[in-house]
Amino acid sequence: MLDRDEDILKAAENWTKAGHGVALATVVETWGSAPRPAGSSLVINDDGTFLGSVSGGCVEGAVVTEALDVIASGQPKMLEFGVADETAWNVGLSCGGTIRVFVEKVGNS
């Protein structure tokens, strides 16, 4: 109820109206000491501009890269991030938790 994570969705709406390709990345599951709770989100446009956060800085770069693919393909993707050396990712969460991030395109298709 006390969410202050406002207005990035408003930015996403404005970007789509301006003709940008836009993706929405949302933390959907967390285990252990995840830095941001389920529901936290990040929006990205086809310039690579992003707003919001899913991890407090650890994995945003990788999420943005994946989001650009999702904007291009239109296919949603589930990403999972754990500690760096236990996953295929070259980025990870230093806090030791695991998060799952759902990335979807914003659009009419």
Next chain:
Amino acid sequence: MKQHTLAELNSERAARRAVIVITNVSNGDQRLVKAADIAADPLHVELDRQLRMGKSGMIEVGGEKLFLNVYAPTARLVIVGAVHISQALAPLAQSLGYDVFVVDPRTAFASPERFPDVPLFADWPDVALPPLNVDRYTAFVALTHDPKIDDPALLHALSRECFYIGALGSRKTHGKRLDRLKAQGASDEVLARIHAPIGLAIGAVSPSEIAVSIMAEITAVLRLPAEMRPRAKSAA
């Protein structure tokens, strides 16, 4: 997310109405449920639970994983009475994430020195309250002990859907207050919405402790179904 879903989500949030977006994470299927439509939804039990806790999360229904993303408005606390308890209550509520507003027509009480960082309205309730748009995500407390200020403020709150209404004063003071409000046309049923004496019975003595007991009661009403809430002072 479809563009029109995003637009609808944003317009509901701008109007301070709660919304839940349900996403099937295996195929991306998505739908939006407005707070007003939850009772009629097949997932109403799950939706109601998540909304009450203000928490997003994954559920499994018929082997499908669904993510429920809860968008609830920021809760507000309207405090009528810029009194000593309010000086402790305002920063406590802010630390819990509430947007806090203080109303008191007595300018000596409602001074920025006494309430740094809190929006102050040094006006009578009939002038100050309507623009604050007291709604179902607002908790409302009347703390002046002065019927001239508290009574009209409570009548205003009772005419709105705030999730919590509380008033300071002993059982005896509250009894007299109920008589006065009834004389002004409020029904017993409506008046039963007022939590008085205000706060949970935790033996609070100082203004700060009373503020804690008030915020504890507000939290219980916000988060727990009625049958699970701790006993209020009035029921003790």
